[in-house]
Amino acid sequence: MNCLEFRRRLGSEPASALDAFVTHRQECPHCAAAQSRADEFETRIRRAVEVPAPFNLADRILLAQTTEMRHDQRGRRRGVVVIALAAAASIVVAFIALRQPEQAMPALAGLVIEHLNEHVVSATDMESPVPKQAVMDAFAARGVSLASVPDGVNYVHKCPAGPYATVHMVMPESSGAVSVVYVADKPTMQRVDFRHDGMRGREVPLGKGSLIMFAAAAGDFDAIESGWRAALEQGVAGNDPVLPGLSGLPASREPFSGPVFRRALVAAP
Amino acid sequence: MKTVYPPMDSRQHQFEALVRGHSTDLYRYAYWLCGQDALAQDLVQDTFLRAWRALDKLREVSAVKAWLITILRREHARLFERKAMPSDDIDDLDLPDPQAAPERRTEESALRQAIATLEPKYREPLLLQVLGGFTCAEIAGQLGLGEAAVMTQLFRARQKLKGQLGNEEQAAEISEL
Numbered sequence: 001m002n003c004l005e006f007r008r009r010l011g012s013e014p015a016s017a018l019d020a021f022v023t024h025r026q027e028c029p030h031c032a033a034a035q036s037r038a039d040e041f042e043t044r045i046r047r048a049v050e051v052p053a054p055f056n057l058a059d060r061i062l063l064a065q066t067t068e069m070r071h072d073q074r075g076r077r078r079g080v081v082v083i084a085l086a087a088a089a090s091i092v093v094a095f096i097a098l099r100q101p102e103q104a105m106p107a108l109a110g111l112v113i114e115h116l117n118e119h120v121v122s123a124t125d126m127e128s129p130v131p132k133q134a135v136m137d138a139f140a141a142r143g144v145s146l147a148s149v150p151d152g153v154n155y156v157h158k159c160p161a162g163p164y165a166t167v168h169m170v171m172p173e174s175s176g177a178v179s180v181v182y183v184a185d186k187p188t189m190q191r192v193d194f195r196h197d198g199m200r201g202r203e204v205p206l207g208k209g210s211l212i213m214f215a216a217a218a219g220d221f222d223a224i225e226s227g228w229r230a231a232l233e234q235g236v237a238g239n240d241p242v243l244p245g246l247s248g249l250p251a252s253r254e255p256f257s258g259p260v261f262r263r264a265l266v267a268a269p
Numbered sequence: 270m271k272t273v274y275p276p277m278d279s280r281q282h283q284f285e286a287l288v289r290g291h292s293t294d295l296y297r298y299a300y301w302l303c304g305q306d307a308l309a310q311d312l313v314q315d316t317f318l319r320a321w322r323a324l325d326k327l328r329e330v331s332a333v334k335a336w337l338i339t340i341l342r343r344e345h346a347r348l349f350e351r352k353a354m355p356s357d358d359i360d361d362l363d364l365p366d367p368q369a370a371p372e373r374r375t376e377e378s379a380l381r382q383a384i385a386t387l388e389p390k391y392r393e394p395l396l397l398q399v400l401g402g403f404t405c406a407e408i409a410g411q412l413g414l415g416e417a418a419v420m421t422q423l424f425r426a427r428q429k430l431k432g433q434l435g436n437e438e439q440a441a442e443i444s445e446l
Binding site for chain 1: 284285288289292293296297300301305306307308310311313314317318321348349376377380381384395396398399400404405419420421423424427428430431
């Protein structure tokens with residue numbers, strides 16, 4: 001290997017272990033000096049590309065994998081277990097899920113919250129409930145048929161969250177505005193409650209997608225989840241597409257008169 | 270106190286070792302592919318779930334990193350084919366290392382910006398080499414290119430980085446040869 005060949009290799013593969021490369025470096029002081037400079041630059045490149053990874057990434061992946069594995073095992077047993085036992089098991093699973101402590105923010109919720117940070121909904125855009133047909137149309141545009149529309153959707157918009165198609169809604173509730181985002185084409189693995197920047201969040205697998213709620217307080221999450229579960233998982237329900245009202249929620253609402261939504265969220269305790 | 274784990278089969282052990290050994294590098298690679306933290310985490314999780322389902326097909330343990338990278342690249346391509354999103358805009362690069370001295374942070378930030386602005390055809394082989402530790406021949410296999418083409422892309426990637434960082438002298442030194 002001559003100097004020209006060495007420098008070409010050095011520029012493309014500085015850590016090359018080729019015999020000829022190593023031998024030339026030992027024999028040519030100019031090329032050895034060039035190698036030292038290249039090594040220093042490589043260290044800088046390495047430092048730059050080694051962006052910090054989330055500290056609990058491996059644990060979250062393993063949790064997702066074991067959840068999927070259990071789901072598969074349950075699927076294989078389907079047909080063997082009688083309906084009553086399955087129902088009882090579901091209740092136990094639901095109970096355990098409800099009792100689970102809050103976890104780190106899931107990745108999908110992270111994408112949604114990035115979108116919420118960028119998409120500021122002003123108070124004037126959500127002063128009064130939007131027509132239920134507008135909500136149904138937004139879901140239909142995402143390929144989702146709703147059996148009903150829960151009361152109290154004061155804002156609806158078709159938005160992207162990362163690469164995913166979502167329906168972004170705001171539901172002003174008694175304990176403050178709740179951002180409700182349905183990710184139509186990305187089912188999540190499990191129901192998770194989380195905290196982020198002092199805010200509360202919940203990610204729920206619903207229908208063929210995921211429902212993500214984000215607010216200053218989690219007090220209304222159960223009622224909202226129950227309303228959307230009815231809307232998304234009960235199929236098309238006859239002639240009346242409108243739910244009479246969610247349990248625990250007022251049937252009619254006062255116009256929302258808070259400040260700009262994100263500011264309200266940031267300022268909330 | 271020592272943590273007591275429930276007994277696991279060897280397949281589960283193997284998978285856990287894969288996740289703990291490679292998730293950080295895969296996350297970094299995914300981050301530079303898509304430019305978004307949350308999406309990168311999503312990609313890495315989907316990659317490992319796919320790897321779990323196909324673990325029995327892994328014949329050569331020494332090639333596991335290349336195997337995972339291949340799965341991740343396919344997941345990324347699948348996602349972006351479906352969504353038709355730009356893959357080369359990396360906007361959010363504010364990732365300071367709290368351990369680093371301020372001057373190093375500035376230098377790393379400039380270098381990160383320079384890497385982010387590289388065309389994907391230069392950036393990707395560079396990442397495979399620096400993060401994956403792959404040789405030019407292995408990168409050529411991953412990307413379906415010839416080894417000479419990969420060497421040229423890596424050479425130009427470094428020239429462009431040095432050029433962008435103002436190290437014209439070093440860039441010239443290489444290009445003169």
